[in-house]
Amino acid sequence: MAGLDRLKERELNEARLRKVNERKAIATELGLWLPVFAIARCLKNARVSMVMLGAGKVPLLKENMKAAEAQDLLTPEVLAQVEGTRAGEKLSTWT
Secondary structure, three states: OOOOHHHHHHHOOHHHHHHHHHHHHHHHHOOOOHHHHHHHHHHHOOOOOOOOOOOOOHHHHHHHHOHHHHHHHOOHHHHHHHHHOOOOOOOOOOO
16 A cells, blocks of 8 residues: 555564564463454553454454453563563654
8 A cells, every 4th residue: 555665664563573473472371362362462551441452353352352252361470571561662653
């Protein structure tokens, strides 16, 4: 798509992919699919008041809803491990 090359270059790089793989490894250890893990992290975050799910098909929505139960797996130790993968990570503001 026109105009997205700059965004791709800035956001989709080796460092970002390494962070994703580190988090995927944590999710896998917990027996979670990475998107479910990510949604569970959002649900667990006290600064997040609402998580809106979207899916093109009912089975995907049902899979995403497993995050409600999966958030119980995100113990303080697991969250500390996730935070460890964020060392030096700059929060993207999409600007």
